[in-house]
Amino acid sequence: MAQIKFELESKFGSIYGVEEQEAMMAVLKKNAPTSGDACIQFEADYAAYCGTHYARAVSNGTAALFLSLVGLGIKPGDRVLTTPLTWIATAAAGATLGAEVDFVDVDPETYNLDVTQLEKKLTPNTKAVLPVHLYGQCCDMDDLLSSAKKHGFAVVEDACHAVGAEFQGKKAGSMGATGCFSFHEQKNMSTLGEGGMIVTNDAEIFERIALYRSHCTRVYGKSTKYCSLDETKLPMGKRFWWQDFDDCGYNFRMTDMQAAVGIVQLKKLDTLNQKRQEICQKITELLKDVPGLTLPVIKPGRSHVFHLYPIQIDAKAFGMTKEDFIWTMREEFGVRIGTHYIPLHWSTAFQKRGFKKGQFPVADGLAERLITLPIHPRLTEEAINYLVDSIKACRKQAAK
Ligand SMILES: *Cc1c(COP(=O)(O)O)cnc(C)c1O
Numbered sequence: 001m002a003q004i005k006f007e008l009e010s011k012f013g014s015i016y017g018v019e020e021q022e023a024m025m026a027v028l029k030k031n032a033p034t035s036g037d038a039c040i041q042f043e044a045d046y047a048a049y050c051g052t053h054y055a056r057a058v059s060n061g062t063a064a065l066f067l068s069l070v071g072l073g074i075k076p077g078d079r080v081l082t083t084p085l086t087w088i089a090t091a092a093a094g095a096t097l098g099a100e101v102d103f104v105d106v107d108p109e110t111y112n113l114d115v116t117q118l119e120k121k122l123t124p125n126t127k128a129v130l131p132v133h134l135y136g137q138c139c140d141m142d143d144l145l146s147s148a149k150k151h152g153f154a155v156v157e158d159a160c161h162a163v164g165a166e167f168q169g170k171k172a173g174s175m176g177a178t179g180c181f182s183f184h185e186q187k188n189m190s191t192l193g194e195g196g197m198i199v200t201n202d203a204e205i206f207e208r209i210a211l212y213r214s215h216c217t218r219v220y221g222k223s224t225k226y227c228s229l230d231e232t233k234l235p236m237g238k239r240f241w242w243q244d245f246d247d248c249g250y251n252f253r254m255t256d257m258q259a260a261v262g263i264v265q266l267k268k269l270d271t272l273n274q275k276r277q278e279i280c281q282k283i284t285e286l287l288k289d290v291p292g293l294t295l296p297v298i299k300p301g302r303s304h305v306f307h308l309y310p311i312q313i314d315a316k317a318f319g320m321t322k323e324d325f326i327w328t329m330r331e332e333f334g335v336r337i338g339t340h341y342i343p344l345h346w347s348t349a350f351q352k353r354g355f356k357k358g359q360f361p362v363a364d365g366l367a368e369r370l371i372t373l374p375i376h377p378r379l380t381e382e383a384i385n386y387l388v389d390s391i392k393a394c395r396k397q398a399a400k
Pocket of ligand 1: 060061062063086087089090132158160161181182183184194195196
């Protein structure tokens with residue numbers, strides 16, 4: 001019982017094994033450098049996995065989103081659209097650059113940005129749209145990309161939930177101007193608790209991302225040997241090494257220790273995702289007849305990698321509100337149920353920016369009903385059964 005509770009309490013997204021330990025030891029023996037050979041290898045493997053020309057490892061998913069907008073040249077006053085049902089990082093990327101951030105309501109079935117409601121939100125100033133492949137299923141990329149072409153905005157995919165998911169055979173993150181990933185401890189693959197990646201097919205965007213990731217540094221010269229700044233006074237032909245900065249940038253580098261783990265995790269990713277899919281298929285099978293629950297819908301042409309398992313709770317039919325359900329599961333059964341997410345227009349951060357509750361009716365309605373189950377590939381048969389039985393017990397209790 002204690003083991004089952006532990007499995008349902010901790011929501012770690014991935015599993016590490018001896019392969020990761022060995023990879024880390026190898027980097028440690030090289031004095032654990034920052035972004036070096038392991039990062040270069042990880043980036044090459046990652047680009048190949050996603051089917052993109054380029055990949056750049058960064059310190060986390062937030063940095064991936066922010067740098068993507070920097071790469072696109074987003075500046076104060078530009079308009080950036082996203083969904084209100086996401087982690088704040090997606091919307092904060094634009095806001096911290098001084099862009100005007102607005103939201104497009106969500107699709108009631110997939111919980112993703114509703115592309116049919118996008119056009120009414122577009123202005124000539126709209127430079128980027130950030131769809132989020134929420135819970136592990138891609139947004140409707142066909143309609144979004146044709147709208148992007150027609151109206152001239154860039155698509156930055158927030159694929160932090162959806163590493164390995166596909167839309168019509170294409171990998172999440174590989175379809176927009178850039179795709180952004182997080183390797184935070186709770187994501188489907190992780191690089192020691194933090195990490196991120198940007199993929200793109202665009203050489204110019206990649207160049208800017210690569211520069212701004214590391215202080216816009218350019219190093220010239222014949223030797224990497226340190227020479228004093230005075231060397232810039234020497235005629236070109238006599239300099240060994242000198243450095244310039246194109247602009248003021250950031251340090252969003254990943255370490256080689258993280259990248260070495262990432263290389264191994266990427267090799268395991270498809271197996272880990274498959275495990276999640278099997279677990280979720282079982283849960284769906286076991287819960288499908290429980291009244292008052294709306295289980296995830298997988299749209300044709302898409303695969304779902306189940307970063308999370310979303311359920312809508314109809315208080316009347318289930319006999320219990322979402323809040324009471326979360327409380328009962330926690331207090332009586334020791335299962336931590338999630339709420340991903342409280343809509344961003346309910347947050348102080350965006351109410352300060354003029355948003356109000358009720359402005360995005362679909363997201364507002366979902367906020368009253370949507371919960372997420374703790375899913376990770378370590379869940380055993382016993383833990384799955386315990387989870388499902390606890391949900392059914394709540395329903396019975398409510399029916400009394
Ligand atoms: C995790 C996550 C991020 C941010 O990633 P970090 O690595 O935590 O910075 C952004 N968007 C979504 C949807 C996420 O789930």
